[in-house]
Amino acid sequence: MNTPGRPWREAVRLGELMNASVGDRLHVHGNTVGQPDRAGEIIEVRGPEGGPPFVVRFDDGHTGLVFPGPDAVVEPRTGEGVPTER
Structure with missing residues (x-):
């Protein structure tokens, strides 16, 4: 499982998969100057x-x-009403 906030390239290098849940946020960094x-x-x-x-x-x-x-x-969802693992 991908550690929250870990870039995809690093996750793949470490043998992790990028996993997500509904409500999480996906942040895609611009890959060229000015994007x-x-x-x-x-x-x-x-x-x-x-x-x-x-x-x-x-x-x-x-x-x-x-x-x-x-x-x-x-980026995992955060805020009130979001269940946390115990």
């Missing part, structure tokens, strides 16, 4: 055991199917 980062809420997980691809509603309103690359980070 802004993109972020959005994961609204559907289509891969086995929380793996990609993910359906993401980006902050600009665009919704799309995403296969995260090495420039992506899954």
Whole structure:
């Protein structure tokens, strides 16, 4: 399982998979000079055991199917009402 906030490239190097849950955020870093980062809420997980691809509603309103690359980070959801593991 991917450690929260760990970049995809490092997770793959360590033999981890990028997993997510509905409500987590996907942050995709711009990979060329001048290209802004993109972020959005994961609204559907289509891969086995929380793996990609993910359906993401980006902050600009665009919704799309995403296969995260090495420039992506899954940020776990936080806030009130979110269950925590015990």
